[in-house]
Amino acid sequence: MKCTSEFECGSGKEFAQAGPMRWRMTLRADQPGYDHYFLIRLSAEESSGIAEIEVHPDPATPPSQGAEAFDPIRPSSLWRRRGSDGPWERIPAELFETVEGFLLVRQPVRPGEVWDIGEVCPAPFSDLARHAQDLPTHCPHVRAVQFGETPEKRPMLLARVTDPDVPAAEKGRIFILAGQHGTEFAGSFAAKGALDFLASRLPEALALRRRYVFDALLCANPDGNAHGFSCFNSEGKDQLGAFMNAATVETPATVEADLIWRHLTNNSPDLILNFHAYAQPRPFGDPPHEAIYVPDPGWFTDPERSRQQHVLNHALFYLTGGGSQHRRPCPARIGTLEHAAAMAWDSLSALYQVQAQQGPHQNLLTGVHVLRTIIEALEMAQAESEGI
Ligand SMILES: [Zn+2]
Missing domain, CATH: 3.40.630.10 (Zn peptidases)
Structure with missing residues (x-):
């Protein structure tokens, strides 16, 4: 299994495999207030089962303060598509949650599948x-x-x-x-x-x-x-x-x-x-x-x-x-x-x-x-x- 942000509109850094079906990555924030966007590509390769991706906040960019502060790791919805020409759809709510300071996203995969997963639906x-x-x-x-x-x-x-x-x-x-x-x-x-x-x-x-x-x-x-x-x-x-x-x-x-x-x-x-x-x-x-x-x-x-x-x-x-x-x-x-x-x-x-x-x-x-x-x-x- 592979996980990357090396494609148009992709965003995320410090990708590391954390288990046979688990990856972790860090948000790449420009500055406070712009600290929550991510878009990654998950390639199942030979893997089959439930892939898990940990999305961690960018430690270099503290969250914005005040009444308009936005929690970068508690989104109300996320988006995904299968393959590079599949339709974008909302990820079912039961497949993501905030755990101990990071966002955990689950994606069932079968061998050969490629999934794009992100905070919003992109317009490249x-x-x-x-x-x-x-x-x-x-x-x-x-x-x-x-x-x-x-x-x-x-x-x-x-x-x-x-x-x-x-x-x-x-x-x-x-x-x-x-x-x-x-x-x-x-x-x-x-x-x-x-x-x-x-x-x-x-x-x-x-x-x-x-x-x-x-x-x-x-x-x-x-x-x-x-x-x-x-x-x-x-x-x-x-x-x-x-x-x-x-x-x-x-x-x-x-x-x-x-x-x-x-x-x-x-x-x-x-x-x-x-x-x-x-x-x-x-x-x-x-x-x-x-x-x-x-x-x-x-x-x-x-x-x-x-x-x-x-x-x-x-x-x-x-x-x-x-x-x-x-x-x-x-x-x-x-x-x-x-x-x-x-x-x-x-x-x-x-x-x-x-x-x-x-x-x-x-x-x-x-x-x-x-x-x-x-x-x-x-x-x-x-x-x-x-x-x-
Ligand atoms: Zn703007």
Whole structure:
């Protein structure tokens, strides 16, 4: 029997055999708060029976403190699939438990079987990139746009969705992104849902493509995704706060953030929708345990934009699950893309934390719902202010 994390999105370290059918491994944490993701591959080889895997916390990274502290070894659900093309499924609750400071996962195996086992259902960068490249064959209003490369030469690839028969100058611009934190896959599922809805044959999608140019970046941190890094890129930097002073004097702090900033400078967005993800529900809060981080409407210079951000914040709080984990909207942080874009272009924005344990299809629906809710609220507010 073998156990490894040497594959796309794999994560874990210090693998050691602890018995004929038992392995132990340690979580590989980027920093406090990002100390629970793991994804391993178990190859049964000649073995048959119940394989056991011990998952130990990373001793180098103490758990985060305070009310939002999350226990890295007490997940509410885990995921698995048999073989590299099997469907991902939830692991039955009776097959994992927390024992003496570590997580113990059991997996029945037969000779020759290979099982992937992880904290969340992954969305590997190679799948997301292929999707962006294939979508134009299904919808003539989509094209894939590469706008640079990561330090490890993976493409920064977005899908642009718009009806080319309407001049760009007559349309609004909406930038959708996900995966700044590479293993927050539920955010990429949500962004993919929004993208696929926009590229669909629904009359509503056709109409939206005449009114907006949508740029959807399903993975903003391809290297981090591929390496299974919870927070960082391949250079050990966090993409979330990489935009400090980008609107005024400084270059964004990562290669990927700089590429995104340059792209937006040439395509200044009216609205940015940034999907992140929570890996597990936390005991405080209510289902679906999702969150929103929104700008202070006072950040905007144009009073109309300030009013629109108020509308957007209320739309997300009252019409989506985004207030459920914290029972309030959380303030967007200084140094994020959302903050820098408000400073540079008065861009409206929201960062939405999708709940990974809802599963990929529910995440997809959340992405669609969040996008539709925001656009509908903003368009209604626009019509109201114009007295239509
Ligand atoms: Zn995140």
